[in-house]
Amino acid sequence: MQLQQTVLxxxxxxxxxxxxxxxxxxxxxxxxxxxxxCRESPHLTIPADALFLxxxxxxxxxxxxxxxxxxxxxxxAGGPALALAVYGNRAYEDALFELRDLLxxxxxxxxxxxAFVAEHSIIRTIAAGRPDAQxxxxxxxxxxxxxxxxxxxxxxxxxxxxxxxxxxxxxDRKPGRGAPPLTSDACTACGRCAAVCPMGAxxxxxxxxxxxxxxxxxxxxxxxPEHARSLPPAALERIGAFLNQTAATPRQPELxx
Numbered sequence: 723m724q725l726q727q728t729v730l731x732x733x734x735x736x737x738x739x740x741x742x743x744x745x746x747x748x749x750x751x752x753x754x755x756x757x758x759x760c761r762e763s764p765h766l767t768i769p770a771d772a773l774f775l776x777x778x779x780x781x782x783x784x785x786x787x788x789x790x791x792x793x794x795x796x797x798x799a800g801g802p803a804l805a806l807a808v809y810g811n812r813a814y815e816d817a818l819f820e821l822r823d824l825l826x827x828x829x830x831x832x833x834x835x836x837a838f839v840a841e842h843s844i845i846r847t848i849a850a851g852r853p854d855a856q857x858x859x860x861x862x863x864x865x866x867x868x869x870x871x872x873x874x875x876x877x878x879x880x881x882x883x884x885x886x887x888x889x890x891x892x893x894d895r896k897p898g899r900g901a902p903p904l905t906s907d908a909c910t911a912c913g914r915c916a917a918v919c920p921m922g923a924x925x926x927x928x929x930x931x932x933x934x935x936x937x938x939x940x941x942x943x944x945x946x947p948e949h950a951r952s953l954p955p956a957a958l959e960r961i962g963a964f965l966n967q968t969a970a971t972p973r974q975p976e977l978x979x
Contacts, residue, residue, distance in 0.1 A: 723771075723802075723872060723873070723875045723876065723877060723878070724771065725750075725752055725771055725772065725773050725802075725869075725872060726752070726753075726769075726771045726772060727752050727753045727754070727755055727772050727773070728747045728750045728752045728753070728754045728755070728772065728773045728774075728775055729754075729755045729757065729768050729772050729773070729774050729775065730743050730744065730746075730747040730754060730755070730756045730757065730775045730777065731757040731759055731774070731775070731776050731777070731793060731796055732756065732757070732758060732759060732760075732776075732777040732778075733759040733760055733777070733778055733779060733786065733788075733789035733792065733793070733920070734758075734760065734777070734779065734808075735760055735779070735843070735920055735939035735940060735941035735944070736841075736843045736939070736940055736941060736944045737944070738779075738808060738840035738841055738843075738852070738853060739777050739778065739779045739806075739808040739840065740777070741840075741853050741858065742777060742806060742808050742838045742840065742853055742857070742858070742861050743775060743777030743806060744756075745853075745858045745861035745862050745865065746775060746777075746804065746806060746836070746861045746862070746864055746865035746868075747775050747865065748862070748865070749861070749862035749863070749864075749865030749866045749869070750773060750775075750865045750866070750868065750869040751866070751869055752773060752869070757796070759789055759792040759793060759920075760918075760920040760941070761920070762792075763791075763792045763795055764792075764795055764796060765795040765796075766795070766796055766797070767796075767797045767798070767799060768796060768797065768798050768799065768801060768830075769799060769801065770798070770799040770800050770801035770878055771801065772801060773801070773802055773803070773804065773868075773869070773872065774796075774798060774801060774802070774803040774804070774825075774830055775803070775804045775806065776793055776803060776804070776805055776806065776821060776824075776825060777806040777808065778790075778793070778806065778807055778808070778817070778821055779807075779808050779809070779840075779843075779939075780807050780808065780809035780810070780814045780815075780817040781937075781938070783813060783814065783815025783816055783817060783892075784815070784816060784817055784820060784892060785807075785817050785820050785821060785824070786937055786939070787937070788920065788921060788937055790820070790824055793824060793828070794824060794827070794828060796828060797828050797829050798825070798828055798829035798830035798831075799829060800829060800830075800831065800878045800881075801830060801831070801878065801881075802830070802831055802832075802833045802872055802875075802881055803825045803830035803831060803832045803833065804832070804833070804834050804835065804836075804865075804868055805818060805821045805822050805825060805832050805834075805835040805836075805886070806821075806835070806836050806837075806838065807821055807835075807836075807837045807838070808837075808838045808839070808840045809837065809838075809839060809840070810839070810840060810841070810842030810843060810844075810845075810848055810849060810965075810969065811839050811840075811842060811848050811849035811852075811969045811972065811973050812842075812848075812965060812968050812969035813968075814837045815888070815892075816888040816889055816891065816892035817837075817888070817892075818835055818837055818886045818887065818888055818978075819886055819887065819888020819889065819890075819892060820888065820892045821835075822835060822883070822884070822886050822888075823890075826883065831878075831881040831882070831883055832883050832884055832886075833868065833871065833872060833875075833881055833882065833883070833884055834864070834867075834868040834871065834884055834977075834978060834979045835884050835886050835977075835978040836861070836864050836975060836976065836977045836978065837975065837976045838853060838857060838860075838861060838975045839852050839853070839857065839972070839973050839974070839975065840852050840853055840857075842965065842969070843939070843940040843944070844938075844940060844953065844958070844961055844965075845958075845961060845962050845965050845966075848965050848966075848969050848970070849969070849972065849973075857975060860975045860977075861975070864975075864977050864979070867977075867979055868979065871979060884978050884979070885978070886978050901938075901953055901954050901956075901957040902923070902932040902936040902938065902953075903932060903936075903938075903940070903942055903943050903951045903952055903953055904932075904951070904952060904953070904954055905929075905930045905931070905932075905950055905951055906950045906951075906952070907950075908948045908949065908950035909929070909930050909946075909948060909950035909951075910948055910950075911929055911930065912929070912947065912948075913926055913929050914945055914946065914947065915929055915941075915942035915945060915946055915951060916929045918941055918942075918945055919941060919942055920937075920939060920941060921935040921936060921937055921939075922935060923935035923936040923937075924942060
């Protein structure tokens with residue numbers, strides 16, 4: 723089939739999911755349009771002659787609820803989609819399955835999928851520096867292979883959905899978001915964190931605080947020029963101990979084509 727462009731919809735608070743998504747998108751060889759779901763909640767229909775690429779981070783084995791809600795505003799016309807789940811080296815559990823289902827509900831046919839590893843957004847020593855050059859090369863190869871696969875499909879009716887690991891048990895989402903980041907005396911109230919918070923959880927007039935809208939994405943921590951934001955020490959210690967037991971062994975990308 724003749725595709726005209728790749729549309730990349732990405733939710734990437736700390737930037738690592740976007741790196742993977744862009745590597746895949748650019749390797750398809752098509753013009754790329756990027757929809758940043760951290761900044762907008764669009765309601766659009768993606769034409770059937772576009773390759774739709776959804777790149778989502780994994781929080782606790784699931785898609786972030788806010789990201790899934792924003793992705794649901796994008797609808798397909800029976801065209802092909804690629805699903806990417808990016809996780810912090812522990813496990814992606816049902817996230818890729820959930821993403822495939824969400825794309826199906828939106829009118830897309832998921833023809834390929836991948837699970838990639840990135841530096842953990844909370845405990846940065848877990849998968850530090852990833853995605854690295856090897857990860858990005860694998861991502862690019864995946865994009866090329868997916869585009870080549872679609873080039874051999876004659877019509878939309880011939881598209882077939884890929885099978886991915888996971889379970890419908892993902893519907894039982896556990897409540898709770900954990901402890902939000904705290905602000906230290908190093909804060910200069912520059913407002914950068916408030917300007918980029920995907921949830922608007924940091925008041926622009928009082929950026930030293932965080933509201934209940936926080937989803938723990940760590941974007942505010944990653945962009946603070948004074949390193950004035952961090953999780954409470956007890957939460958960091960608890961999460962670090964858990965991840966050092968469950969996520970210390972480096973994992974590799976898993977591709978489904």
